[in-house]
Amino acid sequence: MGGYDNGESPAATASGGEGGVILGVDGGTTNTVCVCLPAAMPPPESPRAVPVLSRAVAGCSNRNSVGESAALETLEQVMTQALTMANTDRSAVRAVCLAISGVNHPSDQQRMLDWIQDLFPVHAKFYVENDAVAALASGTMGNLHGCVLIAGTGSIAYGVTEDGKVARAAGAGPVLGDWGSGYGIAAQALTAVVKAYDGRGPQTNLTREILRKLELSSPDELIGWTYADPSWARIAALVPVVVSSAEEGDEVANKILHDSVQELADSVVAVVRRLTLCGEDGKDQFPLVLVGGVLEGNKKWNISGEVVRCISKVFPGVHPIRPEVEPAIGAALLAWSHHRKGQKLENGS
Amino acid sequence: MGGYDNGESPAATASGGEGGVILGVDGGTTNTVCVCLPAAMPPPESPRAVPVLSRAVAGCSNRNSVGESAALETLEQVMTQALTMANTDRSAVRAVCLAISGVNHPSDQQRMLDWIQDLFPVHAKFYVENDAVAALASGTMGNLHGCVLIAGTGSIAYGVTEDGKVARAAGAGPVLGDWGSGYGIAAQALTAVVKAYDGRGPQTNLTREILRKLELSSPDELIGWTYADPSWARIAALVPVVVSSAEEGDEVANKILHDSVQELADSVVAVVRRLTLCGEDGKDQFPLVLVGGVLEGNKKWNISGEVVRCISKVFPGVHPIRPEVEPAIGAALLAWSHHRKGQKLENGS
Known part of the structure; x- marks a missing residue:
């Protein structure tokens, strides 16, 4: 990729630097958090060292709770706000990870991808995941391997292997028996x-x-x-x-x-x-x-x-980790590490 | 009591005869049924021999589901319809039993009593009960003694003794663990x-x-x-x-x-x-x-x-009974038997 290939207002991308920006969104049932990172940042030494450019918060973006159109409106709003706060705009976006509660099925994922592609530059990359993935990445510095257990109002166990296999258990809500939540x-x-x-x-x-x-x-x-x-x-x-x-x-x-x-x-x-996994x-x-x-x-x-x-x-062999940063940063680290691998491949070719 | 003591349109009470009419209402979460009986009927020989003058059906009257004002509107509507179908009107009403799902507390009961008293003649008698009481009465010919077990969408066990003590178990809905429903x-x-x-x-x-x-x-x-x-x-x-x-x-x-x-x-x-009870x-x-x-x-x-x-x-000593008539008739039989006892007392004094 490299450089600006969309031709739209390059001046506005100042705060992301030449490399543009990354958005990470943690969309929950209570609220939705979006953070903005510089796409060109070096690998951070610790979770707390991640150079967050901005952080915006909005309401619920679980389509099962508020309906699809309200959920998408909230997501667009929180991303726009994070970009504005980082003194940049949509044209600077290089990769986005939406980690959204209620995204449980490939068809949910595809609908979100179809929608988000129209919001950002054509060469940007998009990742739509269940919100559990952001929580996992927040504990593993964006590395997708292991299992996350979330137990707040609801509960879910979600695992990912290095070769991309995923599995979940629970996370189906109270009617369907999440008794550990x-x-x-x-x-x-x-x-x-x-x-x-x-x-x-x-x-x-x-x-x-x-x-x-x-x-x-x-x-x-x-x-x-x-x-x-x-x-x-x-x-x-x-x-x-x-x-x-x-x-x-x-x-x-x-x-x-x-x-x-x-x-x-x-x-x-x-x-x-x-x-x-073991x-x-x-x-x-x-x-x-x-x-x-x-x-x-x-x-x-x-x-x-x-x-x-x-x-x-x-x-x-279970190795418990309590994340030091919030799931939205996990989502952003995930998008950032995908983006980085893509850049390396391009530079290497 | 005896005779018409309210002075309003006695002609309209023709179908209830000189004794006026009784209303029994079974207000559930799915629908609400009101039946109208002649107040002066003799004790029926069997549940199926009850001389029902009319039967009207309306929607949900559980205030926990639809709110109090919608519930009261539905109740007024279904009673008015039953009276019209029986070719009579409010002035002929001698007793009403409202057996309503969601009436769980004396304060609920009192609010319903305050409301219904304004709809009917001053000398009429009113009974407000949980809908379980109507179901019990439908199996015991209006006699309040025993236990009823209702297991439909929800479940409740409700018992009454001859001296008026009541007790219930379950009936608290799915969040509160009605697992037998x-x-x-x-x-x-x-x-x-x-x-x-x-x-x-x-x-x-x-x-x-x-x-x-x-x-x-x-x-x-x-x-x-x-x-x-x-x-x-x-x-x-x-x-x-x-x-x-x-x-x-x-x-x-x-x-x-x-x-x-x-x-x-x-x-x-x-x-x-x-x-x-045993x-x-x-x-x-x-x-x-x-x-x-x-x-x-x-x-x-x-x-x-x-x-x-x-x-x-x-x-x-458990003696199972499957009622042959619907709970609304149980409610009406309950109001009728109270009315009959009252009349006997008045005639005897």
């Missing part, structure tokens, strides 16, 4: 409160703690509270109450967390097994990037530690 | 298909059967299908596929049905225990009215039969 943990806790109240289950401190947190006076009122707003994130926000109840010794809360740890570990094990003998090291509110924090009840312990019983 | 059974089956596909669970014929039913080509597409429309009834419509797969010997489908049977039985046992020694007979799509039909895999068998291990 923040939503899953909290919904099980709410169910336990209802069952204790109506006589189907054992008494639990979750009753007192959840009612206090929600400022309700009786478990009867939980039904109205639950269905007043179907947002998954609102339910998932109860996870800290479950963790603190478990830490104080509540057996019901402890069982919920142990079951969820097993669900999360099962999803990683399924992905690692399908991709043979080698033929099952003993090779492989990176496991851990992301999301359920896996963060250094609490007494260490959910991510328990998940890794469960996985290591099956695959002792 | 039609929605619960189908969501577990969808989860099993996803788990088989991503390597977390055993293979199952549910995959082939559910994909065929939904005309999808891969389990990947289930995520889009599931969240394209959040209606619980749409998910619950997959129950027959689960039952037929279980009948053909699929182990995963059989486990889902056995677990759901246990959930449904647990909910009845919890209610019966709290109300001591007497102090746990051996008294008590009526268990069985209602809803999951409990109907005479399939090889007999869900309601299995539920009764589970309950009878704990409470051998």
